[in-house]
Amino acid sequence: MPSALINVPPKAKRGDVIEIKTLMSHIMETGYRHTASGEVVPRDIITSFACRYNGTEIFRADLYPAIAANPFISFFTTATESGKFEFEWIGDKGFSETASASITVE
Amino acid sequence: MRLLGCIALASALAGAALAAEIPQDQRRSGYSFMSADTKAMQDDDTVNPGMLWVLDGEALWKRKAGTSDKSCADCHYDARVSMKGVAAHYPAYEKAFGRPLDLEGRINLCRANHQQATPLPYESRDLLALTAYVAQQSRGMPIEAGDDPDLKPFVEQGRELFMQRQGQLNLGCANCHDDNWDKKLAGSAITQGHPTGYPLYRLEWQSLGSLQRRLRACITGIRAQAYDWGSPELVALELYLMSRARGMPMEAPAVRP
Amino acid sequence: MADTDHTRRTFLGLAGGAAVLGTVPVVIVRPVEATPAMLQTAIRNVVGEANVRTGKVKLDIPPLVENGNTVPMTVSVASPMTADDHVKSIHVFNEKNPQPNIGNFHLGPHAGRAQISTRIRLADSQKVVVIARLSDDTFWSATVDIVVTLAACTEEVI
Numbered sequence: 001m002p003s004a005l006i007n008v009p010p011k012a013k014r015g016d017v018i019e020i021k022t023l024m025s026h027i028m029e030t031g032y033r034h035t036a037s038g039e040v041v042p043r044d045i046i047t048s049f050a051c052r053y054n055g056t057e058i059f060r061a062d063l064y065p066a067i068a069a070n071p072f073i074s075f076f077t078t079a080t081e082s083g084k085f086e087f088e089w090i091g092d093k094g095f096s097e098t099a100s101a102s103i104t105v106e
Numbered sequence: 107m108r109l110l111g112c113i114a115l116a117s118a119l120a121g122a123a124l125a126a127e128i129p130q131d132q133r134r135s136g137y138s139f140m141s142a143d144t145k146a147m148q149d150d151d152t153v154n155p156g157m158l159w160v161l162d163g164e165a166l167w168k169r170k171a172g173t174s175d176k177s178c179a180d181c182h183y184d185a186r187v188s189m190k191g192v193a194a195h196y197p198a199y200e201k202a203f204g205r206p207l208d209l210e211g212r213i214n215l216c217r218a219n220h221q222q223a224t225p226l227p228y229e230s231r232d233l234l235a236l237t238a239y240v241a242q243q244s245r246g247m248p249i250e251a252g253d254d255p256d257l258k259p260f261v262e263q264g265r266e267l268f269m270q271r272q273g274q275l276n277l278g279c280a281n282c283h284d285d286n287w288d289k290k291l292a293g294s295a296i297t298q299g300h301p302t303g304y305p306l307y308r309l310e311w312q313s314l315g316s317l318q319r320r321l322r323a324c325i326t327g328i329r330a331q332a333y334d335w336g337s338p339e340l341v342a343l344e345l346y347l348m349s350r351a352r353g354m355p356m357e358a359p360a361v362r363p
Numbered sequence: 364m365a366d367t368d369h370t371r372r373t374f375l376g377l378a379g380g381a382a383v384l385g386t387v388p389v390v391i392v393r394p395v396e397a398t399p400a401m402l403q404t405a406i407r408n409v410v411g412e413a414n415v416r417t418g419k420v421k422l423d424i425p426p427l428v429e430n431g432n433t434v435p436m437t438v439s440v441a442s443p444m445t446a447d448d449h450v451k452s453i454h455v456f457n458e459k460n461p462q463p464n465i466g467n468f469h470l471g472p473h474a475g476r477a478q479i480s481t482r483i484r485l486a487d488s489q490k491v492v493v494i495a496r497l498s499d500d501t502f503w504s505a506t507v508d509i510v511v512t513l514a515a516c517t518e519e520v521i
Contacts, residue, residue, distance in 0.1 A: 001160050003158050003165075005152065005157055005158055005161060013413070017475030017476050021152050021153060021154055023153070023157070023158060023160075025158045027312075028312075030461070030484075032461045038421040040480070053473075058470075058473050058474070059467055059468070059469065059470055059474070060468075060469040061467065061468045061469070061479075061481075062466060063460055063466050064465055064466060065460075065462060065484070066462065066464070066465040066466070066483050066484045066485075067465065067466055067481060067482070067483060068312060068432060068433040068434070068461050068481075068482040068483070068484050069313065069432075069433070070155045070158060070312070070313075071311035071481070071482070072153060072155065072480070072482045073480070073481050074479065074480040074481075075468070075470065075474065075478070075479045075480075076474050076475050076476040076477075076478055077475060078473055078474070080473075108483075140426075140429070141425060141429050143425050144429055144434050146435075167419060236391025292513055293429075294429075294512065309429065309432050309433035310430050310432055312432050312433060363429035363430045
């Protein structure tokens with residue numbers, strides 16, 4: 001199973017704007033490379049990333065082959081309530097991975 | 107482009123006298139040659155892609171393997187304690203074989219002897235992950251490889267290989283990494299070649315990779331035949347480079363361009 | 364055709380000038396503001412017929428890249444990020460990769476700050492264009508020219 005590295009502050013004050021950083025293991029094969037014998041290496045990329053905060057989608061990204069291997073994506077959100085961030089990566093060849101992180105908002 | 111770059115260097119070096127080895131107080135990690143952006147990627151574990159392999163390695167450390175159904179942790183317990191400083195001493199002398207083993211070799215020997223498991227192939231994700239996890243436990247500690255008296259002939263062998271000119275470009279490692287480390291090759295800095303951060307994440311590879319992978323790529327770059335994975339020559343080179351970097355802090359998993 | 368003529372005159376002008384000074388010029392002939400049709404189409408697919416204005420958007424990316432395989436970049440947009448006035452999406456494009464799209468990032472007022480970071484691939488020295496769509500459906504952009512240096516000794520990938 002591919003590993004993901006998620007960084008969410010464990011605690012925040014209500015109304016704080018916090019940064020969420022994500023790294024996902026993935027080769028991001030562009031589909032534009034060839035083997036030594038001239039065959040095209042088929043595309044194998046993550047095409048979509050989404051983050052939900054207590055069930056509500058707060059961020060989404062469409063990715064193309066120009067995103068580097070082991071995609072790093074960081075973004076911001078406002079800490080409104082304690083709960084859970086859920087992350088989802090979807091891609092070629094049936095790739096589908098999830099991860100989650102908790103936050104305590106005071 | 108690579109050929110052009112290397113030929114240009116070869117002409118620049120033609121007839122140049124071999125300079126002395128780098129004085130202790132002038133030694134610099136490859137880190138110091140990097141741009142601020144690449145340094146930032148290494149400095150913060152939450153953005154360092156090498157940490158993905160460390161994370162995998164931590165899981166593998168606790169996973170049972172082989173017919174003995176033992177995990178690394180069953181014998182070595184908490185790697186944060188038992189593996190602290192260990193990687194800084196590798197390659198190390200292995201009495202049973204009468205020669206040095208690098209960290210990858212040591213992990214595979216452990217698998218064979220204590221787990222009765224098959225060796226992990228060089229550069230496989232699992233071997234890189236375990237090596238990265240073990241090496242990370244030495245982060246910030248000084249490199250101490252090569253001081254075992256039994257290692258002396260192997261350090262010397264590695265030094266000779268480092269100095270020896272070879273390949274179609276007729277270059278030795280020393281021609282770049284001892285004599286021209288303050289210059290550039292195409293757009294890239296020529297570094298001093300201290301292996302302080304292996305296994306490391308190379309932006310070029312878009313992956314973590316071992317010191318042996320780096321050495322093989324360098325040897326191919328001078329148009330010579332690369333030594334086989336795990337060969338005595340590569341281990342001797344690793345050993346010489348680590349002893350040459352003695353005292354410099356470990357950075358694994360480092361990031362390099 | 365007009366572009367080619369313009370470039371040619373520029374080249375001759377520079378060469379002539381340099382000859383007077385007695386130096387050997389190294390001139391890179393590149394049409395000014397040439398935007399390939401693919402990039403233009405990719406942008407139109409996002410903005411439609413709307414006008415794209417320069418401003419509000421900041422693209423932080425190294426002007427001289429150590430390795431085109433992994434280029435860190437951060438986009439930030441000057442916005443109060445309120446329910447009435449916020450950034451809906453950020454779109455990143457390039458000029459010379461095989462495909463003009465790099466990524467689309469959808470956010471909303473909840474983000475608090477209109478800023479995203481990622482790492483991208485750049486096949487060659489080229490322009491990166493970023494366009495932000497605001498809640499009033501206006502489009503704002505920033506463009507940066509990036510020089511990608513080629514690694515000296517790369518290894519065969521496959």
